[in-house]
Amino acid sequence: MNKPLKISERFDWTLCLILFLFFLISCITIYSGQASGQYGNINFVLSQIKNYMIGVVIVAVVMYFDSEQIKRMSWLLYGIGILLLIxxxxxxxxLVPEKKGARLWYDIPKLGSIQPSEFVKVFLIIALSKVIVDHYEKFIVKTLKTDLFLFLKLGIVTAVPLVLIIGDDLGTALVIMAIFAGIVLVSGISWKIIVPIFGLAGTLAGTIFALVIYAPEFLEKYLKVDTYQFYRIYSWLDPVGHKQGAGMQLYNSMQAIGSGQLTGKGFSESQVYIPDRHTDFIFSVIGEEYGFIGASFVIGLYFLLIYHITKTALDTKDPFNTYICVGIISMITFHVFQNIGMTIQVLPITGIPLPFISYGGSSLMGNMMAMGLIFSIRYHEKAYMFGSDSKYLAQKAN
Structure with missing residues (x-):
């Protein structure tokens, strides 16, 4: 039997290095992004450093708990998240002032604004993972009926926060849908159920999109949808025609990224004005100042992060941990794809930040909480990686 690994050997140094690189990129890019003077003398870099420090504490706290403890807390965390949304x-x-036409943040004195939906995404991943594990412990024999029952349970758990969020925060609602889809695809549910349902959902989404483009009056008359919301789609399809209005951010973003060419203009040499470019449009700063090479490095770093989490999912012995990894992969992948896509006209603008790089406390802390789960999986699984799995099996038995 092998000796237990030391704490330093159980710690995920690879993930730590990846997050440190994101920290450096975030601070450097935010410094350039705030140089436009849009917010006066506010030092967003210092605030982001503080956010990262809090994030490290969150990682340490989450890392302390093993998978069994997290599993037992899953419904408590989910319930807290739902109550915060309500x-x-x-x-x-x-306590909840309206900002930019939506009530999404709690304003807490001396702490600042907290957006609960950023944490709800992580709580949802844990809850969905718990649902799947409990289902297969109860239904050992797998049939279409039990698979459909599992799909319905996952759908209900996802629908509650989705309904509470979708009205004011479409971007986060889309992330929740991506988390649900990712976990369902690896849940073991029969493709005879998944393909028709996902196909129907895709058809419905395509129909709504077509109505927005070709028959907005129908949606306004019969579904009571405010057509002003459609300008985000119109400006996405034709940013040049809307560059003086709704398409200004997208048009300027494409100008900035394109002007960066291969190597970029250099640190803090951005010339194209983009509102809020230190938050949702921070990738345009990277593209303009560091060009194709810098943008490719950032995208490559995300690929490395996803690969590392995927490897964690494959290495873990606990299915609960596997589902958590898949949920986190779905969340981060969608965030990155959507954020970068909206800066280059591949996707509509939805206000989704770039993980670990965009300025924002709640977003960063929610992502660091997710990373804490990955650290926990690596740390605690290596704690009982002896010559046999006896300790692991004993833990599962308890």
């Missing part, structure tokens, strides 16, 4: 509707204005 609170956004009923809390007084001084």
């Amino acid at each position: 609170g956004l509707f009923i809390a007084p204005d001084f």
